[in-house]
Amino acid sequence: MNLEKIKNPDFLKQLNVDEMEALAADIREFIIQNVSHTGGHFSSNLGVVELTIALHYVFNSPIDKIIFDVGHQSYVHKILTGRVNDFATLRQFNGLSGFQKRNESEHDAWEAGHSSTALSGGIGMAVARDLNHETNEIICVVGDAAIMSGESFEALNYLGSIDSKVIVILNDNDMSISKNVGGLSNFFSEIRISTQYKNAKNNYISFLNKSKTGRKIYHMTKKIKDHIKENVIDDNIFGEFGLDYIGPVNGHDFHDLINALILAREMDHSVVVHVHTKKGKGYVLAENDRYGVYHGVPPFDYKEGILKSKGNIKSWSAIISSQVEKLMDEDEDIVVITPAMISGSCLGDIFKKYPNRSFDVGIAEEHAMTFAAGLSNGGKKPYITVYSSFLQRAYDQINHDIARMDLPCLIGVDRSGLVGSDGETHHGVFDISFLSSIPHLTIMTPKDAYEAKAMVNTAMKQFDHPYILRFPKGSVEDCQVDTSETLQIGTWEKIIDNPDYHLTIVTYDAKVYKVKAMIENNQLPVNLINARFIKPLDFAMLDELYENHQSLIIYETDLMTGSLGSLICQYYALKHRYMSIDCMGIDDHYTPQGDIETLLKHEHIAIDDLLTLTKEKCREERKS
Numbered sequence: 019m020n021l022e023k024i025k026n027p028d029f030l031k032q033l034n035v036d037e038m039e040a041l042a043a044d045i046r047e048f049i050i051q052n053v054s055h056t057g058g059h060f061s062s063n064l065g066v067v068e069l070t071i072a073l074h075y076v077f078n079s080p081i082d083k084i085i086f087d088v089g090h091q092s093y094v095h096k097i098l099t100g101r102v103n104d105f106a107t108l109r110q111f112n113g114l115s116g117f118q119k120r121n122e123s124e125h126d127a128w129e130a131g132h133s134s135t136a137l138s139g140g141i142g143m144a145v146a147r148d149l150n151h152e153t154n155e156i157i158c159v160v161g162d163a164a165i166m167s168g169e170s171f172e173a174l175n176y177l178g179s180i181d182s183k184v185i186v187i188l189n190d191n192d193m194s195i196s197k198n199v200g201g202l203s204n205f206f207s208e209i210r211i212s213t214q215y216k217n218a219k220n221n222y223i224s225f226l227n228k229s230k231t232g233r234k235i236y237h238m239t240k241k242i243k244d245h246i247k248e249n250v251i252d253d254n255i256f257g258e259f260g261l262d263y264i265g266p267v268n269g270h271d272f273h274d275l276i277n278a279l280i281l282a283r284e285m286d287h288s289v290v291v292h293v294h295t296k297k298g299k300g301y302v303l304a305e306n307d308r309y310g311v312y313h314g315v316p317p318f319d320y321k322e323g324i325l326k327s328k329g330n331i332k333s334w335s336a337i338i339s340s341q342v343e344k345l346m347d348e349d350e351d352i353v354v355i356t357p358a359m360i361s362g363s364c365l366g367d368i369f370k371k372y373p374n375r376s377f378d379v380g381i382a383e384e385h386a387m388t389f390a391a392g393l394s395n396g397g398k399k400p401y402i403t404v405y406s407s408f409l410q411r412a413y414d415q416i417n418h419d420i421a422r423m424d425l426p427c428l429i430g431v432d433r434s435g436l437v438g439s440d441g442e443t444h445h446g447v448f449d450i451s452f453l454s455s456i457p458h459l460t461i462m463t464p465k466d467a468y469e470a471k472a473m474v475n476t477a478m479k480q481f482d483h484p485y486i487l488r489f490p491k492g493s494v495e496d497c498q499v500d501t502s503e504t505l506q507i508g509t510w511e512k513i514i515d516n517p518d519y520h521l522t523i524v525t526y527d528a529k530v531y532k533v534k535a536m537i538e539n540n541q542l543p544v545n546l547i548n549a550r551f552i553k554p555l556d557f558a559m560l561d562e563l564y565e566n567h568q569s570l571i572i573y574e575t576d577l578m579t580g581s582l583g584s585l586i587c588q589y590y591a592l593k594h595r596y597m598s599i600d601c602m603g604i605d606d607h608y609t610p611q612g613d614i615e616t617l618l619k620h621e622h623i624a625i626d627d628l629l630t631l632t633k634e635k636c637r638e639e640r641k642s
């Protein structure tokens with residue numbers, strides 16, 4: 019089928035199952051070809067092709083609202099709602115979003131990027147519908163990992179207590195980004211096994227029914243089984259929430275899917291439709307992807323698959339994880355925690371080497387953080403690493419459970435700063451603002467691999483308070499750093515220090531090298547400081563800058579509110595000192611998706627923007 023002709027999903031109502039199968043094959047091939055070219059979310063979308071077609075066949079979007087939890091698996095939905103021609107711009111600046119986006123289509127009723135908001139949002143929309151005396155359906159497609167996150171549970175608990183109807187589609191592929199974890203995952207596996215059991219049982223029954231003796235055996239054993247079921251085996255967990263349950267449904271069989279969805283549509287109360295799908299279906303390397311390599315993919319050769327990077331350029335995550343692993347070799351008290359991001363945080367080697375000292379708690383940032391607090395309180399040395407934007411979920415746990423009790427630990431804040439293609443839900447530009455106000459925290463941000471590893475050492479060696487180590491998405495040159503090498507807390511680094519210069523740029527992380535190059539390439543009379551500790555500030559150096567009558571430019575690519583610039587301005591203001599300070603950073607808004615350089619230009623915080631400001635300030639200095 020020519021997918022480009024699809025303007026809306028109405029055409030689906032005319033298709034028979036064979037035509038749906040053909041459409042599914044075309045969509046699957048389209049996703050493989052296009053996403054391997056642009057990058058994006060790959061295996062999750064391959065797994066929901068039939069499910070999404072069936073949803074749009076049974077329900078009437080946009081009147082009925084179909085919400086995809088997280089939204090990373092909404093590409094099929096976007097194809098069926100007339101956006102196939104936009105896929106060449108997927109996750110690019112001003113291009114097609116990688117998640118549902120209300121301003122992109124009337125068929126996108128909700129939007130996310132962070133996990134486990136679909137049910138709470140969907141329930142809110144259902145209650146609003148009922149108060150407005152409307153009759154449309156609210157359908158929430160939630161993955162088996164997303165449904166285990168706290169907010170999903172809170173929503174399920176509430177849903178079972180109200181009359182407003184929501185149809186919950188549990189898309190169970192037994193995978194989070196990597197293999198799913200947790201007791202509920204085991205429960206789903208039992209149901210999955212029982213499906214196999216059910217199929218085997220049906221085959222057994224049809225065999226028994228072929229003979230008189232067989233039929234006697236069947237009736238006798240059936241009585242025993244029914245007795246056990248009535249008295250031993252509980253209803254499933256959704257029944258405990260007061261929710262009806264349909265399933266498990268074969269998520270790649272249109273007959274099964276359509277029957278189940280029609281049944282759910284005809285109900286007058288909330289229901290969970292438990293659908294079994296295969297993550298990565300149709301692309302063998304993604305189907306057998308235990309570590310989530312094909313969950314979110316860079317552009318890759320779909321014939322060759324994703325090739326492992328070689329050489330000494332490594333991701334910040336890999337560099338920092340390798341130093342933690344080195345310290346784990348020396349200190350058996352060090353333990354590692356991740357909320358479902360083993361692959362993204364490059365923890366695979368640690369999990370293989372130290373399975374008893376590394377913990378994947380699923381999509382549960384709040385639990386992960388307080389679990390780390392408990393481990394610390396119990397005498398262990400936890401390293402917990404969480405993506406900056408997902409860390410927003412655990413603000414109170416850092417504050418209430420770690421900092422307030424001053425429990426020593428190292429918190430890796432991965433993907434800090436602009437992340438690029440995932441857009442405003444994933445840019446880690448708020449962490450300095452929301453962490454710098456919490457007492458007892460030391461906040462470190464390295465300019466290179468050496469500082470990153472020395473900071474890991476410092477936190478783990480001193481191990482006296484909670485430490486924050488924030489680092490960006492992206493890669494840098496790796497280097498070997500002995501575990502004995504540490505930094506003095508609260509000390510900034512003078513990169514360029516000429517007493518004849520009266521203008522100083524203060525910045526941090528990998529930006530230090532970019533600014534250094536800018537100064538040297540343009541022969542600018544400007545000093546440069548690496549503010550590698552956001553908290554505590556280097557107060558001695560701030561006093562020295564004041565005594566040397568320096569004008570400052572604070573250069574950041576994070577939200578300006580509450581960031582380094584704010585902290586420095588506050589320091590001088592409280593001391594009643596006048597300083598000429600210019601701050602560069604992101605104004606009070608959300609930065610869209612796109613490649614980093616484009617976004618920096620869009621926010622007027624590219625190196626060229628800094629160069630313009632610096633030259634202007636130098637001119638002013640010369641005049642004064």
Ligand SMILES: Cc1ncc(C[n+]2csc(CCOP(=O)(O)OP(=O)(O)O)c2C)c(N)n1
Nearest residue numbers: 062131132133161162163164193194195358
């Ligand atoms: C709060 C939060 N934590 C972590 C993530 C990263 N993340 C995105 S999708 C995903 C796995 C989702 O698994 P599941 O819900 O089963 O959906 P599937 O990809 O298997 O369809 C994770 C951990 C996120 N988006 N939001």
Ligand SMILES: CC(=O)[C@@H](O)[C@H](O)COP(=O)(O)O
Nearest residue numbers: 088090131314362433440491
């Ligand atoms: C949808 C989601 O939240 C994750 O898949 C995220 O996109 C991963 O980001 P990285 O690709 O930076 O690991």
Ligand SMILES: [Mg+2]
Nearest residue numbers: 161162193194
């Ligand atoms: Mg899953």
